[in-house]
Amino acid sequence: MSRSFYIFGNWKMSQSLQLVAQFFENFDVDFTANKEVAVFPSAPHLYQTLEYRKAPQIRIGAQDCSAHKEGAFTGEISASQIGSLGCTDVLIGHSERRQYHAEGNPLIREKIKRANEAGLRVCLCVGESLKEREAGQLDAVLKSQLEVLDVSAENLLIAYEPVWAIGTGKVASLEEIEEAHKKIGKISGGRPCLYGGSVKPENAKEILSLSAVSGVLVGGASLKAESFSKIYESCP
Ligand code: PGA
Numbered sequence: 001m002s003r004s005f006y007i008f009g010n011w012k013m014s015q016s017l018q019l020v021a022q023f024f025e026n027f028d029v030d031f032t033a034n035k036e037v038a039v040f041p042s043a044p045h046l047y048q049t050l051e052y053r054k055a056p057q058i059r060i061g062a063q064d065c066s067a068h069k070e071g072a073f074t075g076e077i078s079a080s081q082i083g084s085l086g087c088t089d090v091l092i093g094h095s096e097r098r099q100y101h102a103e104g105n106p107l108i109r110e111k112i113k114r115a116n117e118a119g120l121r122v123c124l125c126v127g128e129s130l131k132e133r134e135a136g137q138l139d140a141v142l143k144s145q146l147e148v149l150d151v152s153a154e155n156l157l158i159a160y161e162p163v164w165a166i167g168t169g170k171v172a173s174l175e176e177i178e179e180a181h182k183k184i185g186k187i188s189g190g191r192p193c194l195y196g197g198s199v200k201p202e203n204a205k206e207i208l209s210l211s212a213v214s215g216v217l218v219g220g221a222s223l224k225a226e227s228f229s230k231i232y233e234s235c236p
Contacts, residue, residue, distance in 0.1 A: 009222025061089025165197025
């Protein structure tokens with residue numbers, strides 16, 4: 001049986017609506033059942049993205065959701081609002097949320113619960129900073145960030161994204177990726193785990209060939225249809 005792969009594109013706050021339309025005009029891949037593709041546009045573009053996407057095989061997700069169900073929370077977007085648009089996925093705990101919005105386990109747990117209630121699949125992002133890695137804290141960081149798995153979440157994938165490799169052009173070595181993914185596999189009971197951090201067409205194939213890697217979460221190189229298609233086609 002062929003392995004299953006998840007090829008996810010995190011568009012962050014980097015895409016105009018015009019570029020989103022252009023992406024779908026040019027994103028042309030041979031969809032196969034074992035290779036799943038999802039993109040995560042900015043919240044204001046979610047609805048239009050669902051309209052623009054030509055192939056229903058492309059899953060659309062949000063980059064975050066509120067920890068609250070509903071109510072007076074100005075600026076927040078609830079998981080059920082995301083789901084009601086027709087989106088199926090949500091990223092939770094991305095390092096940029098942890099870093100710039102001080103998100104930690106208590107909040108992340110609530111977000112996972114809300115996503116579950118709304119029927120969204122969660123992609124939980126974890127990963128250590130350079131300082132933590134250099135201090136030999138990789139195990140401790142992963143263990144602590146994965147404590148949120150005590151929330152019963154059936155529909156949840158993990159993305160390992162070392163903070164020092166995100167948007168820096170510095171990719172973790174294959175050994176480092178494999179080592180971290182094996183640790184995550186042990187802690188999480190073998191949940192699928194994607195790698196993220198400066199993934200591009202030039203390195204996707206070797207990363208995806210690692211047996212502990214179930215896919216990739218791509219930032220910069222997912223903005224252009226051409227490079228994201230190449231990454232999609234890189235699955236072994
Ligand atoms: P990058 O971002 O591919 O631009 O490093 C990855 C991410 O933050 O998900």
